[in-house]
Amino acid sequence: MTMDQKLKALKVVDLKSILVAASVAIPTKVTKPELIARILASQPALDAYHRQYEPSDDLLAPPEDVDWNVDQPDLLAVDPQPVIPADPPKPPPPAPPSTIPVPSPPKVVDSELEKRKQRAARFGIPLVENAAKSTGKLTAAPLPQAALPDDPAKLSTRAARFGVANPVAPTPTVPYKTQKRAAATELIDPEELERRKRRAERFAVSTTD
Numbered sequence: 001m002t003m004d005q006k007l008k009a010l011k012v013v014d015l016k017s018i019l020v021a022a023s024v025a026i027p028t029k030v031t032k033p034e035l036i037a038r039i040l041a042s043q044p045a046l047d048a049y050h051r052q053y054e055p056s057d058d059l060l061a062p063p064e065d066v067d068w069n070v071d072q073p074d075l076l077a078v079d080p081q082p083v084i085p086a087d088p089p090k091p092p093p094p095a096p097p098s099t100i101p102v103p104s105p106p107k108v109v110d111s112e113l114e115k116r117k118q119r120a121a122r123f124g125i126p127l128v129e130n131a132a133k134s135t136g137k138l139t140a141a142p143l144p145q146a147a148l149p150d151d152p153a154k155l156s157t158r159a160a161r162f163g164v165a166n167p168v169a170p171t172p173t174v175p176y177k178t179q180k181r182a183a184a185t186e187l188i189d190p191e192e193l194e195r196r197k198r199r200a201e202r203f204a205v206s207t208t209d
Helices: 001-006 013-020 032-041 044-053 111-121 131-135 153-164 176-186 190-202
Strands: none
Touching: 001 032, 001 044, 013 032, 013 044, 032 044
């Protein structure tokens, strides 16, 4: 295809852009054949056409074969290093058991027992443990009961059996407090008795002689 045919294949706008790129003056009223003639007559216009519509052949040419293995070392020529397995991590040593000291129970000091020991050591007498203290309860000793007088019939039967004289039945004993109260009543002063009567009359209390 000739240059004239290539330019005819373009539009008017494209032809004007070629002339503008080549800095070629364009008249106001111009036809397509005139634009083609101006481009063919101007070398800068032809260069502008080649830049826009005919790029360089170097850009369209296929790239050369590149040997990508030139800079790479031969992996097969290198002796592989033996892989040494890493030692497994050792487990941490077990923590020693924490021992908590247990406080010994406080000794209960019996103050009363200490006093008794000191008293026994002072006077040189043996210490006698109180049996009632071990149980924690004090038991009162039973009071002695007064012996009741025997029945006279039983005494007679017993005397006839053993061939002894009939013993005299003992007279019942009067408690000491009752005797003291009776003696105090008998020994009241007449003046004191008179005072009591007056006091009784004053508070309207009847008295008996």
